[in-house]
Amino acid sequence: AGLIEGTTLLLLLLIAVPLKHIGDMPQFVSIVGPVHGIAFVVYIRFWITAVAEDGWKRGDIIRTGLVSFIPFGTFH
Numbered sequence: 001a002g003l004i005e006g007t008t009l010l011l012l013l014l015i016a017v018p019l020k021h022i023g024d025m026p027q028f029v030s031i032v033g034p035v036h037g038i039a040f041v042v043y044i045r046f047w048i049t050a051v052a053e054d055g056w057k058r059g060d061i062i063r064t065g066l067v068s069f070i071p072f073g074t075f076h
Helices: 002-021 027-054 058-067
Strands: none
Touching (some): 002 027, 027 058
């Protein structure tokens, strides 16, 4: 889930946003933006489920929660 979330962020930042601002093609942001939003929600859902069911240590919970808000953190 983290790889998918990170990949959709890369697509959004490196392809869709430049096409919107440089190429005057905002439709790509309209497509990739919601896909990234859904991927982020799925990542958080998996994170919550894993924390609740697997008995993670406090440090692991905090680290994996924080990386979801750091650009490219889910690739680590």
